[in-house]
Amino acid sequence: MKATSFDTMTRVLAVATHRRELARAILLGGILSWLAAPARAAAAEHKTGGCNARGSGGIGSSGTPRYAATFAAAQGGTLRRLEFRIDKRKGTRADFLAQLLAVDQATGVPTNTVLAATTVPNDQVPRGRNTTVVARFDEGATTELVRGTRYAACISRPNESGQIDFVVRINWNAPCPNSRFFSSGELTDPFHEEIGNGDLLFAAFVTSSRTNTG
DSSP, X not given: OHHHHHHHHHHHHHHHHHHHHHHHHHHHHHHHHHHHSOEEOOOEEEEEEEEOOOOOEEEOOSSSOEEEEEEEOSSOEEEEEEEEEEEEOTTOOOOEEEEEXXXXXXXXXXEEEEEEEEEEOGGGSOOEEEEEEEEEXXXXXXXXXXXXXXXXXXXXXXXXXXXXXXXXXXXXTOOOTTXXXXXXXXXXXXXXXXXXXXXXXXXXXXXXXXXXXX
């Protein structure tokens, strides 16, 4: 009887030990597989459009104007950032509105169809001349750009003062032939081209996921 109990206990201990060793082997194998798998890198950011020439002047208007620059997307991907060069008047308080608008592909004129929009708080934009509005687009507020399709990067500053509270920076010599500069007097007015008024200084960036195998 005692011998049988001892044998049984020995078998139980042997099975328990085997199971522990097997569990450790599975765990170790999983860790090694995870370490050997290609790491997914952070989304790579690419400039897809813009006009970054040196500014030589500015344009502003009373009311609630919109200023837009069109571009053909050089890189497809998820819109992440728009940048605009401006002059911001001291003492002004309104937030900025940055939008990506659809463009009539036949005429090249921006429409009022908003593809993505975000608000840039006033306190995130330094006051003074030749400063930059940086508009970042989160997952719920962005859109996908298709390479070769034309879009419009648009900036406005909705306010109740009706005064000129910011000026967009431009280059009078129009050094960016792939971009066209438009404006509208109010937030929903049709756009008209600023012929002879140079190019709006802006930049647009997208991201695309890539796998890092190194």
